Structure formats: C-alpha cells, structure tokens
Amino acid sequence: MRYLVRLSYDGSFFSGWQIQEDAVTVQGEISRCISTLLRKEVQVTGAGRTDTDVNAINYVAHFDLSEELDAALFAHKLNAILPSGIVIHEISPAGPDFHSRFDAKRREYKYFIHFRKDPFAEKFSWRCKFPLDVEKMNRAAQKLVGTRDFSCFEKSGSSNATSICTVYEARWENYVPAHCREMGFPYEEGAYIVFTVSADRFLRNMVRAIVGTLVDVGRGRMEPEAMESLLDSRDRCAAGQSVPGNALFLVKVEY
Numbered sequence: 001m002r003y004l005v006r007l008s009y010d011g012s013f014f015s016g017w018q019i020q021e022d023a024v025t026v027q028g029e030i031s032r033c034i035s036t037l038l039r040k041e042v043q044v045t046g047a048g049r050t051d052t053d054v055n056a057i058n059y060v061a062h063f064d065l066s067e068e069l070d071a072a073l074f075a076h077k078l079n080a081i082l083p084s085g086i087v088i089h090e091i092s093p094a095g096p097d098f099h100s101r102f103d104a105k106r107r108e109y110k111y112f113i114h115f116r117k118d119p120f121a122e123k124f125s126w127r128c129k130f131p132l133d134v135e136k137m138n139r140a141a142q143k144l145v146g147t148r149d150f151s152c153f154e155k156s157g158s159s160n161a162t163s164i165c166t167v168y169e170a171r172w173e174n175y176v177p178a179h180c181r182e183m184g185f186p187y188e189e190g191a192y193i194v195f196t197v198s199a200d201r202f203l204r205n206m207v208r209a210i211v212g213t214l215v216d217v218g219r220g221r222m223e224p225e226a227m228e229s230l231l232d233s234r235d236r237c238a239a240g241q242s243v244p245g246n247a248l249f250l251v252k253v254e255y
Contacts, residue, residue: 002098004091007086008089011052015052019031030082037081042065045062047101048107048250052245060104108197109196109251110251111207111243112192132215133218138171141170143228144210146166147164147165150167152233154205165203195214212240212242212243213240215240222240
C-alpha cells in the first residue's frame with residue numbers, strides 16, 4: 001500500500017533532501033525513522049531535491065508498505081523520534097499509481113531578502129547590503145515566464161535529460177514579517193522583499209541562480225532586456241552568482 005506524507009523542514013539542519021553517503025539529509029532521516037518504527041527497511045521518495053540549507057513547507061513524499069497502517073497514530077510516533085528540524089503534518093493512503101515526484105504538475109518557491117540588520121530575519125532571509133531597483137528586477141523576471149531552456153541557471157555538471165522548463169510566474173513583492181507586524185519591530189516600507197517563482201520543474205540550483213541574476217539587475221549591473229540574450233546563451237558563467245540557500249523555501253507542490 002502506498003502512503004502520502006506531507007511534511008515541512010528547516011534546511012539548516014541537513015545537507016539537502018536526497019540521501020548522501022556520510023551526510024545527514026531529510027530523506028535519510030525520515031527513511032531511517034520509519035524503518036526504525038516498522039523494524040524493516042523502508043525508502044521514502046520525495047517531490048524533488050532541495051539543496052543544503054534550503055527549507056520546505058508542505059513538502060510531499062511517499063513510501064510503500066505491504067500492510068495497512070493507522071496513519072494518524074504512525075505520524076504521531078514518527079514525529080516523536082524525528083529530529084526537531086522535521087515535522088510530519090499528515091500521513092494518508094494514496095492510490096497505488098501516485099508518485100510524489102513524477103505526478104507533480106507545479107512547484108512554487110519563495111526567496112526572502114531584507115536590507116537592514118534584523119536578528120529575527122537572519123536565519124530565513126538574506127541580508128542585502130546595497131539598494132535594489134525592484135521595478136527593474138520585476139521587468140527582468142517577466143522575461144523568465146514561458147517554456148524554454150534554462151541551462152544558464154543550471155548547476156554545472158548536472159545530469160538532467162533536458163533543461164527545458166515552463167515557468168508560470170516570477171515576481172518580486174514587498175512584505176512585512178510577523179515580528180514587525182505583530183510585535184512592533186521597527187521597519188521601513190520596502191525593507192523586506194520576497195521573490196515568488198513557480199514552474200512545472202526546476203533545475204539544480206536554478207532558483208538561487210535566478211535570484212542572483214535578478215539582484216545583478218537590481219544593482220544596475222545588467223539591464224532587464226539582457227535577460228533574453230542570457231537565456232539564449234545557455235551559459236551558466238554569464239548568469240549571476242547563486243545566493244545563499246537559507247532564505248529559499250519550497251512552499252507548494254501541486255498535483
């Protein structure tokens with residue numbers, strides 16, 4: 001029987017989602033804890049990879065068992081032994097043909113940036129120490145929307161069969177974090193911005209490279225119109241540097 005798992009995790013505790021030798025990963029910890037509870041080897045499959053430090057909310061995974069579980073009780077027991085950086089929200093029966101990775105139609109990421117020293121934002125937001133022209137960044141971001149080759153944002157050495165992706169939306173917005181909104185931490189309009197991007201699939205390091213490139217646009221190092229030629233070049237060296245992973249969240253997987 002196949003079971004769907006809905007979970008969230010703080011990526012700072014792990015070397016990404018995927019199991020690696022001699023590294024603590026989200027997939028490895030969940031598989032280990034499920035196997036411990038059931039006293040047999042169980043492998044968990046996820047909706048996709050996330051890199052070291054990258055976070056996820058409402059991530060989707062699945063695993064197979066020959067017997068039926070009390071899913072709610074098992075989720076409770078699993079939460080009790082999992083590391084504090086992982087929480088299971090739900091375990092539920094899934095159809096035998098459901099696949100958390102291959103059935104996903106759309107994924108959405110958010111990247112958070114702040115501009116002033118803020119001890120309550122540091123863990124999950126990247127502090128940018130220079131001003132950015134968000135209007136220009138949005139003009140450049142709109143050129144990402146559509147179906148095309150995104151090789152220029154793909155980590156070197158990746159082994160994907162194709163670098164073609166369909167990006168559905170890409171936009172920057174101002175936002176106000178909870179500690180400012182609810183607890184009175186001083187802030188100014190535009191002090192916190194968030195980038196939202198959704199696509200049918202993402203290449204390795206793609207979102208962090210896109211954000212780094214859009215930051216170059218915001219700094220005036222690149223014009224928004226140059227995004228077209230950058231995409232056509234398929235040259236990773238021509239794009240911006242990857243930004244830190246701690247400010248990146250996978251926030252939605254749609255089926």
